[in-house]
Amino acid sequence: YIVSRGEYFTAQLMSEYLGLPFADAADYVRFHHDGTLDMQRTCDRIHDLVVREGSFVLPGFYGATAEGDVRLFSRGGGDITGAIVARALNADLYENWTDVSGFLTADPRIVKRPRAIRRITFDEMHELSYMGASVLHEEAIFPVREANIPIAILNTNHPEERGTIIQERVESSEDDPVITGIAGKKDFLTVHVSKTKMSDSVGLLARALGIFERYGVSVEHVPTGVDSFGVVVNSADVKDKIYSIVADIQRELKPDEVKVIDQLALISVVGRNMSNRPGTSGRLFYELGKKDINIRLITQSSQEINIIFGVNNSDFEDTIRAVYDAFLDEEA
Structure with a gap:
């Protein structure tokens, strides 16, 4: 009151x-x-x-x-x-x-x-x-x-x-920039899990996510490979739980390897026009490569309006500036 x-x-x-x-x-x-x-x-x-x-x-x-x-x-x-x-x-x-x-x-x-x-x-x-x-x-x-x-x-x-x-909808024109905006946050970590023939193990990913749910941790992204996946979470959410979570993953999933990568920043490049402009992602990562910025993870929404990727915390500001200079500064 x-x-x-x-x-x-x-x-x-x-x-x-x-x-x-x-x-x-x-x-x-x-x-x-x-x-x-x-x-x-x-x-x-x-x-x-x-x-x-x-x-x-x-x-x-x-x-x-x-x-x-x-x-x-x-x-x-x-x-x-x-x-x-x-x-x-x-x-x-x-x-x-x-x-x-x-x-x-x-x-x-x-x-x-x-x-x-x-x-x-x-x-x-x-x-x-x-x-x-x-x-x-x-x-x-x-x-x-x-x-x-x-x-x-x-x-x-x-x-x-x-x-x-x-x-709800914006009519696109040729004058619109490819990218609408760039935003990001620091201090994430990913729990990377590897296991041979993981694709043949039904329910493995669901069980892994269930462990995070059990500890009340919200999952941000789940980038996957054939025999591996990563679970990206906010570092603050697992500050006092990460060792217990890793131990449960090792005991319940019996993976070949569990690796924790911290000090990550997530950056989202958003644009409704990206899906209609071939080569956008290639150009994006080429520009970051020229700046010696290492990409730690990549994911994309099903709507194809954004590309989310992870870099080291220390590269966060330089990455934002590099993307802006490549896609938006030339349009200004």
Whole structure:
């Protein structure tokens, strides 16, 4: 309750400033007892509110159970509230006003003055957000995506700038860059398992993943070979468990070798146009090879909109810059 009061008081100030009715989110954003959002009841209440009041100011970030107990969204949950309201009103567009002029093609702390992304699909945005491009809370896309409502990311301090439009589909043109954006995170590790004639061992991979599940560890990626596979996880998730996990793998799977490779960074190169441009992956790895950057693992989504690869933590920034210079700097 105390944590929610910042949003509550700020919305009251904005309500007075604009001369619009104030609507307490605790009366309109409904949560189930297990902490999940009750979307149907929330949409019904907000719809009734707009019919009754027209325009209004509603604070974000919190709501309440039917008994009035205040519940919070995760940090950045104001984005989620905005998306919920847009869906409840069946809006034509959800404008999210923030302190940046939309999504950038790369982290400005790594690449100097990266170009802005003008148009991006929900899938591309989700991939970039998951890998660290945190302009918009990634859970904010689901309420509006289900209703096919585009999102505009706009800058409160520079309202004249175009920002970024996020929508289900974007019509491609020859002028569009091959790559939409680059994002990544450090500090992963992979547990590499090798076993002769692994392809003949039914259920081996499932049993390996079951071990990680038993320890409550989320698996990021599973690159595979004929007689080997790797399980990529966040290092922090297995900090106190990795030796026990390896011991269980050795005892239950009886592999020829188990090897742990740590200090890995994962980088995601995202672009809806990559699947239609032959030679993109070859060019990508050629450019990294020229910079003497060693690729430790490679995987790709089934949608073919991204290529994810692992490098050493120490090569992280150089890799981002190399990819940007090869694919985006020339387009700027």
